Amino acid sequence: MPEKTFAPWDDPNEIPLIQFKNVTKRFGSFVAIDDQSFDIYAQEFFALLGPSGCGKTTMMRMLAGFENPTEGTILLGGEDIAPIPPNKREVNMMFQSYALFPHLTVWENIAFGLKRDGMAKPQIDARVDEMLSLTRLEQFARRKPHQISGGQRQRVALARSLAKAPKLLLLDEPLGALDAKLRQDTQFELMDIQEKTGTTFVIVTHDQEEAMTVASRVAVMDHGKIIQADTPDRIYERPGSVYVADFIGEVTIIEGRATKSEGGYELEFAENQPRIFAASDLNLPQNQVAYIAIRPEKVAISSDKPANIRNAVQGKILDIAYLGNLSTYHVELPTGQIIKAQTANTSRLANRPFTWEDGVWLSWTDTAGVLLER
């Protein structure tokens, strides 16, 4: 890493590689993409994250050239790509199904795009060998796709889409077909390859953990709109809306009426409950309905009321989810509100201090909760 962190999106002088300008895509009366404008910068690993049907695949297919925007323009390197057919774009795609040609060997699959460009034979050989070693597939070069494992097929698909050294590589749920363990290893491999080749990657996924792991920026999508596009840490720590907070990771959302207080807002969320406080720069009218999102790992759990802390509530343990390294406690307040608290299991399970039905205190700092308008 250079001394400067990689953050071209914060630099106003940086020219984006891809620009979506008021892009709308309709299929009949269905609006798949709703008037979206955003930029993707060179060498970024950009993730489009969202539930199925949110428009993320449509976004990707417009970049590949399989769909054209109904309105608006997409610029690649400053050039409108709408009139350029998919076979002429410097964009390659790795398909969710991998779409490997079953009648061709691994070697021929990787060479397919190079041959179409009319590249000379020795250069093709060299490039294919380079791709095979990048994806550690040398000994499978002569096999057909049905003779190799799922993980190997995934790497062939990656090698094939990278072979033409595209300006932009699109990955459609690239790890969806792999099992959990292999998926984790492959995520790091993907990041490695992205760094080595310096290609701009756009990945479509519905797996938030995957998006958080690999991406430099994550765009959370819903109903054809990007709700928030930001670095993984900002998406997680500073979500802009309840939707994003809820979509990424575990969270407790508390709804209430906000009252201005020193450096933030106090939220009155139920009768006979102390108000809870969250530091915030927002400017809300008095008694406005607002939400506080609290991550479970930021909530401490104790048997006695903690001293010198503003946000403390009492409740009863309803459920314990034991995840091995962590335990998540679902604590029910007398009002019925459930707050999640997470602790690291640093000692053996037998020494666990709390169990079901125990009365406990939950507390969190002033900056732990995020105040949200909607």
Next chain:
Amino acid sequence: MRRLTLILIPYFWLLALFLVPFAIVFKISLSDVELAIPPYTPTLDLSEGWAGFKSFLAGLDFENFTFLTTDDLYWKSYLSSLRIAIISTVLTLFVAYPIAYGMAKAPKHWQPTLLMLVILPFWTSFLIRVYSWMGILSTEGYLNQLLLGLGVISEPLAIMNTNTAVYIGIVYTYLPFMILPIYSALERLDESLLEAAEDLGCSRISAFWLVTIPLSKTGIIAGCFLVFIPVMGEFVIPSLLGGSQTLMIGKVLFEEFFSNRDWPVASAVAVILLLILIVPIILFQRNEQKQREADG
């Protein structure tokens, strides 16, 4: 035990309906023609015991096969049949492929209907359909009337009783046998493969040649054999639509049996025809097996 039964039934079927009749035909092909019922000799008479069987064997010879080589009618008919079978298989392929392609690309909810339409002609007798082609193609037929009426031609076309009529008849009759296997191959084709090909720099046309055609190869091969093998021995279409110059071995076979009543020579013709067809039949089955392996 149940498995054994399941295996035995088809083998029994094969034995009873193919091997036994073939053995009988083969035996007749080794016999001599005679004015009797049945019209050949010798016949096996078991009442005379072992001596009868021996004299029966002594009466068999390969005379008829030798005869086939002396008259050039036979090898010319075989060659002509082969030529007509090859040409009409290619023609059928060219007509069937676009139809199968269109069916596979049609919206999913239309496909059962389209499939039905392909099979629909089988509901009418094959003979009636060939006869109706006579009505269409003859000098005063519908086609000539239409073309004359439109002023496209001034003299009626002489299609009837030519090889052209035979080709039309064969292509029409055997089209479903070509369409169905190609359709089934194309229908399984993953659309994303074509997108991948385009994404990697193929135009639509080159994606068709580099992906669609290779991946429908097994269907094409299956269809070609399903047309080629029966057309080789086809008798009805050349005798109804073809003229005197249309030479096909099926027609020769028919004439030997029913006009000349020379069963032994006719049987010899049939045996040779079968030997010729064994090669394509084996190739066809190998193709089917390869297909199963690729699917499995």
